[in-house]
Structures are given as structure tokens and as C-alpha cells.
Amino acid sequence: MYEWRQLSSEERLDVLEMRKLKKLPWHSPPHFGKEDGLYHITAACYEHASILSQKQRLSDFESRLIDGILGDGVGEIKAWVVLPNHYHFLLKTDLPEFGKWIGKLHNKTSTQWNGEDGLRGRKVWHRYSDRKIRGEIHYYRTINYIHFNPVKHRYAENAREWPWSSFIGYEEKYGREELVRWWLDYPITGYGIGWDE
Secondary structure (H helix, E strand, O other): OOHHHHOOHHHHHHHHHHHHHOOOOOOOOOOOOOOEEEEEEEEEEHHHOOOOOOHHHHHHHHHHHHHHHHHOOOEEEEEEEEOOOEEEEEEEEEHHHHHHHHHHHHHHHHHHHHHHHOOOOOOOEOOOEEEEOOOHHHHHHHHHHHHHHHHHOOOOOOHHHOOOEOHHHHHHHHOHHHHHHHHHHOOOOOOOOOOOO
């Protein structure tokens, strides 16, 4: 996943030159959405370190994300999952406004956790990435992907076992049969390859 460290100096210069030519940020995910829309938001702890591995920290961070997004009017949450080293949200939002808001939350949580862990200066977050939802198929595949993520990363045997997710709420609202239908109609085959491995 972190190929940069395995590149030679010459290869790194080539990558940076390509990113400059494409007017992409040199070392962070580009943000393409400039308007209101439905986005799959992903953020990972730096180098995928499991900084949220404690149950209390997972619960607190999940609450801060959900309560903050809803309470601050940042967006409308469609689905989510919070894991020990990253999170995913399906969110209707104004992306530039969300970017400002999430930057503040990442800063606050980094400062808090580094203080709690006695690791001042540790890099906690590696920004966030976004993918605009392009239609119904992409929408339902993203919901399936988000809900299956704890299983994919071996944090749970099935989606119901992971409490830091919207899955149980979906199951209560739509029923198991409907979720199975979504799973069959909108498979996640290949979803996440290259960016969530």
C-alpha cells in the first residue's frame, strides 16, 4: 500500500513530476468534487496504524463524526463504518465545507489521542479521499462495501458483529431479505482494489 518508500529517488521524482503536470497535490489524495453531492469519504490513520483500537476510542470517534456532521449541518449521512485504522462514510455534503470541518476534527482528535498516548507530534491522520457517487449501482455497491468492510479487514466474522457501523440500523429498517437482495444485485467485486487494501 505504501509504495512511496520502496521507490528509488529517480522514481519518486517521476511520480512528483507526473502529479505536478496533472495539477494534483504532491503527497495527498486529490479532491475533485467542488459542489454539493453524494460522496464516499474515506480517511485512514497515517500508515494505517491502529490508533483507534480501543473500544472506547472507536465509540467516541464514531459519536464525534456522526454528531458533528449532523449537528454542525455538514451533511446527511447515508452509511458509515469506523475501524481501528480508517473509516468510510457515504455522505451527502458540500465537499469544500466538509473538508474544512473534517480537518478540524482530525486536528482535535490527533491532539487528544497523542496526549493520551504520550506521543506528542505523532502523525495520526493521512487526510481523506472522496469519490463522487455516479448513480444507483455505485450508490448500493458503496453501501455494501462500507457494511462489509469490517469483514474484509478481518475485524468481524459478519457485518452484524461490528457495532461501529450503520449496518444494524439498515437491517432493522430494510430487513435481512432486502439487504441480501442488495448484496446480490450490487456486488462489491473489485471495489476498493488499489486504495483500501
